[in-house]
Amino acid sequence: MADYTPPASASAAKARALVGSHRHLMPNRVETFEQLGLSLVIGRREGYRLWDVDGRELLDFHLNGGTFNLGHRNPDLIATLVGALDHYDIGNHHFPSAPRAELAADLARVSPGGLLDRVVLTPSASEAIDVAIKSARRATGRRRIVAFDCAYHGRSGLSGAAGNPRDAAAFLSDLPDEFVTVPYGDLDAADAALARDDIAAFLVEVIPATAGFALPPAGYYPELRRLCDEHGTLLIADEVQTGLGRTGDVWAIEGFGVVPDALVTGKGLSGGLYPVAAALLGARAGAWLDTDGWGYVSTFGGSELGSVVARRALELSTTPAALANARHMGTYFRTGLEAVAERHPGLVEVRERGLVMGLRFADPRGALRMAPALFEQGVWAMFAGFDPSVIQWKPGLLVDEAYADDAIARVERALVALESGSGATARPRGSR
Ligand SMILES: Cc1ncc(COP(=O)(O)O)c(C=O)c1O
Known part of the structure; x- marks a missing residue:
């Protein structure tokens, strides 16, 4: 009978996931994300946070396109x-x-x-x-x-x-x-x-x-x-x-x-x-x-x-409170991110319609560099597959100002790292 027990250690779990996924499921996708410096095997997940199986925390600004609008494992x-x-x-x-x-x-x-x-x-x-x-x-x-x-x-x-x-x-x-x-x-x-x-x-x-x-x-x-x-x-x-x-x-x-x-x-x-x-x-x-x-x-x-x-x-x-929060937090994020953009001219546009947001960079491939730089700062956000100058910025419906402040500070740290040349670099094509 197959062994269904979880691997004993985080590194064993990560290795099992990576090897099996590479061998049987999606070899190219595994390789592409590895090249991008976005190596992640999701372990614990709660609210708008994920943890790699090795325990590293990430704020989730991808949310699988809104699949986790209400948070991961909403109680x-x-x-x-x-x-x-x-x-x-x-x-x-x-x-x-x-x-x-x-x-x-x-x-x-x-x-x-x-x-x-x-x-x-x-x-x-x-x-x-x-x-x-x-x-x-x-x-x-x-x-x-x-x-x-x-x-x-x-x-x-x-x-x-x-x-x-x-x-x-x-x-x-x-x-x-x-x-x-x-x-x-x-x-x-x-x-x-x-x-x-x-x-x-x-x-x-x-x-x-x-x-x-x-x-x-x-x-x-x-x-x-x-x-x-x-x-x-x-x-x-x-x-x-x-x-x-x-x-x-x-x-x-x-x-x-x-x-x-x-x-x-x-x-x-x-x-x-x-x-x-x-x-x-x-x-x-x-x-x-x-x-x-x-x-x-x-x-x-x-x-x-x-x-x-x-x-x-x-x-x-669809409660009035959730809709009002989406509007309020969209404005809150845009205001904070536009202030960051003023200090970092590489970030040229903050697109916003509530929590449907995009961060556009002057560099036509800027988001390919920004995604791994954000990842380094503990933020998982994806570049737009058809326009690699844009990071898709998808906050959850129920986010609050403290979470946003933390995320905006991480965006600025990622920009600083890129400007100082210490940010990760990335090349390959995208997905959604
Ligand atoms: C805008 C849009 N339409 C349709 C789909 C297809 O959804 P699914 O993956 O559930 O088939 C997606 C998935 O990413 C999407 O983003």
Whole structure:
């Protein structure tokens, strides 16, 4: 029988994780992070802190894109999951279920305008993007999808083909006849793409994460909404990183004054404990659910255990206090980081929409140097994969000023170390 006991020492645990991951799971990723000086095997994790198995503490400003919005191992969510285990398991997707129905009702209630009241629950956000795309195709009878050239929507078939097609192309899974890209924020390009009158959906990553969270030009989304309506195209909002309160609104697109036809959420909906994602569909996009009970089927989509956790995660993420904290702490971080930028001109821009933040450097590859420098100072934050001049700065929803002060001081120490030439250097390509 295999030995399931944890390794006796931290170094043995680290070696076992690294060797096994390199051998069987992700050789290139292990090597890339080693080269970057970002060697981490996560041990203890609580709140917005992680510890390497060897005991080194890190403030977590990556949060897996918001998966840990409510903190690692949030005690309330753990209690919810443990309580659910007394009653539920995965459940059977064929039949009505109270946990799934209650989660769906709550998602519908907080959806933009309360109008996206058909819900498809999936195990991953990539799959929920697939569902949203297929729903738009079915509603319009059109095949083509437009997305931003700097967007990331996932790695499944359709989500992988949408947005930046680099990685789909490597697997010969890009679909250039069906998926069109336009530059983010460019209304003329959007207009030209939509003018073909054959576009099923305009899929937007509302503030593109992998491009470093650049904010859209003023008035962009209302005008895009108008153009979509004019051309009979559905608007799908990917809120996987920007939703669930991170911008200070429940959904970023609402904050820009727009109700989409469909919206995808994931990551934080899981509470970091049990995978759940969802496609929220409006009347037109969701009409197929009335006539086709098996148009989407997933054994694990909307598992009952996950639904119970997700319902509580949704509730905790959307309280007025959590939303107010996101707004307040976004401003607090921006103010503090802009003061740091004044003393360190290499940091040229602090992007902020609540807790959706990016730190842009003058050096086009500056974030590749800053990520390991931050790591040295006990901060885990990732560079933007499609724009290595930007560090993605993703504080948790419930952070407070003391935590922010500590983090901002560490940013300044990392900049000082880089300026003195003692900071780590890094080269390779990124991820999200
Ligand atoms: C904006 C965005 N959309 C979709 C996805 C895909 O989510 P998942 O990894 O759960 O399939 C991600 C994941 O990083 C994402 O950041």
